[in-house]
Amino acid sequence: xxxxxxxxxxxxxxxxxxxxxxxxxxxxxxxxxxxxxxxxxxxxxxxxxxxxxxxxxxxxxxxxxxxxxxxxxxxxxxxxxxxxxxxxxxxxxxxxxxxxxxxxxxxxxxxxxxxxxxxxxxxxxxxxxxxxxxxxxxxxxxxxxxxxxxxxxxxxxxxxxxxxxxxxxxxxxxxxxxxxxxxxxxxxxxxxxxxxxxxxxxxxxxxxxxxxxxxxxxxxxxxxxxxxxxxxxxxxxxxxxxxxxxxxxxxxxxxxxxxxxxxxxxxxxxxxxxxxxxxxxxxxxxxxxxxxxxxxxxxxxxxxxxxxxxxxxxxxxxxxxxxxxxxxxxxxxxxxxxxxxxxxxxxxxxxxxxxxxxxxxxxxxxxxxxxxxxxxxxxxxxxxxxxxxxxxxxxxxxxxxxxxxxxxxxxxxx
Amino acid sequence: xxxxxxxxxxxxxxxxxxxxxxxxxxxxxxxxxxxxxxxxxxxxxxxxxxxxxxxxxxxxxxxxxxxxxxxxxxxxxxxxxxxxxxxxxxxxxxxxxxxxxxxxxxxxxxxxxxxxxxxxxxxxxxxxxxxxxxxxxxxxxxxxxxxxxxxxxxxxxxxxxxxxxxxxxxxxxxxxxxxxxxxxxxxxxxxxxxxxxxxxxxxxxxxxxxxxxxxxxxxxxxxxxxxxxxxxxxxxxxxxxxxxxxxxxxxxxxxxxxxxxxxxxxxxxxxxxxxxxxxxxxxxxxxxxxxxxxxxxxxxxxxxxxxxxxxxxxxxxxxxxxxxxxxxxxxxxxxxxxxxxxxxxxxxxxxxxxxxxxxxxxxxxxxxxxxxxxxxxxxxxxxxxxxxxxxxxxxxxxxxxxxxxxxxxxxxxx
Numbered sequence: 144x145x146x147x148x149x150x151x152x153x154x155x156x157x158x159x160x161x162x163x164x165x166x167x168x169x170x171x172x173x174x175x176x177x178x179x180x181x182x183x184x185x186x187x188x189x190x191x192x193x194x195x196x197x198x199x200x201x202x203x204x205x206x207x208x209x210x211x212x213x214x215x216x217x218x219x220x221x222x223x224x225x226x227x228x229x230x231x232x233x234x235x236x237x238x239x240x241x242x243x244x245x246x247x248x249x250x251x252x253x254x255x256x257x258x259x260x261x262x263x264x265x266x267x268x269x270x271x272x273x274x275x276x277x278x279x280x281x282x283x284x285x286x287x288x289x290x291x292x293x294x295x296x297x298x299x300x301x302x303x304x305x306x307x308x309x310x311x312x313x314x315x316x317x318x319x320x321x322x323x324x325x326x327x328x329x330x331x332x333x334x335x336x337x338x339x340x341x342x343x344x345x346x347x348x349x350x351x352x353x354x355x356x357x358x359x360x361x362x363x364x365x366x367x368x369x370x371x372x373x374x375x376x377x378x379x380x381x382x383x384x385x386x387x388x389x390x391x392x393x394x395x396x397x398x399x400x401x402x403x404x405x406x407x408x409x410x411x412x413x414x415x416x417x418x419x420x421x422x423x424x425x426x427x428x429x430x431x432x433x434x435x436x437x438x439x440x441x442x443x444x445x446x447x448x449x450x451x452x453x454x455x456x457x458x459x460x461x462x463x464x465x466x467x468x469x470x471x472x473x474x475x476x477x478x479x480x481x482x483x484x485x486x487x488x489x490x491x492x493x494x495x496x497x498x499x500x501x502x503x504x505x506x507x508x509x510x511x512x513x514x515x516x517x518x519x520x521x522x523x524x525x526x527x528x529x530x531x532x533x534x535x536x537x538x539x540x541x542x543x544x545x546x547x548x549x550x551x552x553x554x555x556x557x
Numbered sequence: 558x559x560x561x562x563x564x565x566x567x568x569x570x571x572x573x574x575x576x577x578x579x580x581x582x583x584x585x586x587x588x589x590x591x592x593x594x595x596x597x598x599x600x601x602x603x604x605x606x607x608x609x610x611x612x613x614x615x616x617x618x619x620x621x622x623x624x625x626x627x628x629x630x631x632x633x634x635x636x637x638x639x640x641x642x643x644x645x646x647x648x649x650x651x652x653x654x655x656x657x658x659x660x661x662x663x664x665x666x667x668x669x670x671x672x673x674x675x676x677x678x679x680x681x682x683x684x685x686x687x688x689x690x691x692x693x694x695x696x697x698x699x700x701x702x703x704x705x706x707x708x709x710x711x712x713x714x715x716x717x718x719x720x721x722x723x724x725x726x727x728x729x730x731x732x733x734x735x736x737x738x739x740x741x742x743x744x745x746x747x748x749x750x751x752x753x754x755x756x757x758x759x760x761x762x763x764x765x766x767x768x769x770x771x772x773x774x775x776x777x778x779x780x781x782x783x784x785x786x787x788x789x790x791x792x793x794x795x796x797x798x799x800x801x802x803x804x805x806x807x808x809x810x811x812x813x814x815x816x817x818x819x820x821x822x823x824x825x826x827x828x829x830x831x832x833x834x835x836x837x838x839x840x841x842x843x844x845x846x847x848x849x850x851x852x853x854x855x856x857x858x859x860x861x862x863x864x865x866x867x868x869x870x871x872x873x874x875x876x877x878x879x880x881x882x883x884x885x886x887x888x889x890x891x892x893x894x895x896x897x898x899x900x901x902x903x904x905x906x907x908x909x910x911x912x913x914x915x916x917x918x919x920x921x922x923x924x925x926x927x928x929x930x931x932x933x934x935x936x937x938x939x940x941x942x943x944x945x946x947x948x949x950x951x952x953x954x955x956x957x958x959x960x961x962x963x964x965x966x967x968x969x970x971x
Binding site for chain 2: 158159162163236242244248250253257258340341356359361363379382385386388389390393493497498499501502503504505506507508509510512513514518519520530531532533535536545546547548549550551552553554555556557
């Protein structure tokens with residue numbers, strides 16, 4: 144049994160040392176760890192082989208086994224990821240502004256680490272180094288809970304992380320891993336508000352719901368995306384076909400993929416035959432309402448459940464509306480606050496869509512697939528937040544920090 | 558029985574209209590409401606008299622009855638508060654920056670309302686107009702739950718708010734009030750994640766704990782402050798006495814009052830007699846450790862409980878330390894993340910205190926009593942956040958908003 148309070152206490156204690164680590168020391172550690180991972184790749188691959196073997200024994204689907212598997216190339220990818228994080232600007236210690244009050248008090252808002260961050264994820268070994276790298280660069284101590292299907296890989300990788308920390312004279316407890324922690328005991332961990340400042344779940348809808356519903360530690364909700372593309376009456380229809388094809392099929396299993404399209408009634412008959420033809424290239428099943436089905440052959444009838452479903456598959460729902468108001472209303476009812484796009488040539492409709500659609504990322508004339516830390520120019524991301532509090536949209540280093548006011552006086556009293 | 562889902566649905570529906578309200582319309586409404594409150598002060602005072610009478614019947618302490626009581630002066634104060642909010646900059650719609658990506662996508666981060674905010678407070682009638690004013694100016698719809706001891710006052714005030722909204726052609730449901738809602742049914746309200754985007758509890762520790770522990774809606778924790786002043790070995794001791802006297806006694810019932818002092822052992826014998834003499838002017842009881850008690854007569858022995866206690870009274874605990882490290886460790890152990898101050902002449906110790914003390918506001922050579930939206934120059938505040946997520950320290954209009962990314966393209970795909 145893991146003593147979570149003990150883990151929490153050790154993490155909290157490590158934050159004191161983290162407060163004194165310079166940017167140069169952080170970058171040195173990240174490079175040293177990258178080198179160490181490559182040098183010790185044989186040990187990582189050996190541990191990973193146990194996870195892969197267990198996965199196969201337990202009839203893990205081939206896609207998941209592939210995601211779990213590590214080889215020297217993939218380990219080099221993890222190491223390069225750490226080097227990229229080293230190249231990012233360090234947000235800690237900077238001040239957005241310092242104002243001087245009439246009484247002479249100087250008030251600044253300084254960016255500081257959150258403290259201790261817990262990352263709960265599934266059987267993806269690369270998340271272990273990714274999450275550590277981002278937490279460490281932003282001055283945070285992390286507690287990682289890997290999916291149990293990757294426990295030997297996670298154990299081997301965290302051993303190397305702690306070795307690198309120790310070799311650089313930093314506390315090993317800047318990174319701890321929870322192994323063999325089942326769902327039941329995870330509940331207990333999620334109550335440790337006293338020691339853990341933030342929890343970030345990374346994974347499927349079930350994992351995220353479990354954390355959001357049960358955690359007493361503040362959570363940043365990442366994840367599910369029931370993303371729409373709305374084709375306005377004034378849309379360039381060739382552009383609409385390109386954007387929908389890209390947003391639906393470029394990668395189907397991701398949260399920023401398009402799951403549903405909304406079409407103005409005036410263009411449904413012209414759009415659908417061309418769109419159907421294009422989507423047929425990837426055998427996409429279209430589930431439409433009556434107007435959509437009348438516009439072209441081969442459309443499946445959509446049921447009420449379709450509007451709210453994130454398929455993560457070669458399936459797309461299609462709904463007709465008679466105005467932009469109806470489009471916005473439908474999207475605000477069914478979207479999950481992720482990414483929404485309008486294809487239009489109308490200035491007012493573009494502005495109304497940007498202002499009135501309630502989501503982390505709202506697009507005009509572009510694919511929803513751009514919602515991503517790298518595509519936004521943040522360099523690396525820890526996830527995409529679909530909540531409104533604290534962070535919304537792709538989260539870079541800054542989003543896993545907080546601020547404090549520092550006030551410099553010379554004896555001021557009220 | 559209040560149908561909370563119905564209240565939530567109506568609030569959510571009102572957010573659609575709020576998205577289209579201009580700053581000029583907001584300011585017009587706030588001024589019209591201020592005038593209406595003054596014009597209808599007789600009706601408010603009549604309703605308030607019922608609350609006051611009930612309070613007296615139920616043996617409400619005199620201090621609370623006074624806080625509950627409204628007269629024309631206090632109503633004018635509430636109206637002036639709304640006029641001050643009208644004068645604040647409207648944060649909605651502004652963009653911090655717009656960047657252009659290599660592919661031509663323009664990415665901006667636009668400030669937008671949270672949506673629906675629930676404010677749960679105690680028997681303070683002025684909070685009803687304060688909270689509505691700040692929520693409305695920041696484009697949010699609010700659901701107010703006044704303490705039951707002020708239910709008739711809250712009902713009368715919200716009736717006028719809704720009348721003003723309606724007269725300006727705005728939906729009345731921009732402001733709803735929950736009346737006769739006991740603790741039990743409040744639990745039910747706090748589950749409405751689907752309709753309410755944010756809950757802010759304003760009041761005593763019990764109220765806040767109840768909301769933080771039971772809400773499934775995201776909460777901003779405001780409140781309790783176990784604030785310290787640390788007197789360093791290098792401190793100007795006259796300044797230390799002035800700052801401690803001010804921070805302890807200027808107003809005792811507030812969260813930014815000093816509750817505990819920490820003294821370097823080298824100055825305890827010189828500091829304490831002068832400090833004791835000064836605090837005697839207000840009959841402050843000092844509870845100290847052994848060194849403090851040796852330094853001057855009349856100090857009560859501190860128990861272990863004293864270090865973690867927010868007295869909100871003329872009581873002060875005093876602890877001796879032998880280094881700044883010990884001071885920071887003690888403060889980080891017992892503080893509630895509110896406001897902490899060091900009195901020092903030493904450059905390095907000032908910087909270490911600012912960097913290493915974990916609190917919303919950290920001071921050098923100034924009273925903790927400055928932690929306040931007005932003192933910081935924000936113009937008005939909705940509370941002081943002691944959490945790290947989303948908002949930390951005094952919260953102005955900006956802290957009850959969120960952002961969304963708006964992305965403008967001309968056909969970009971990945």
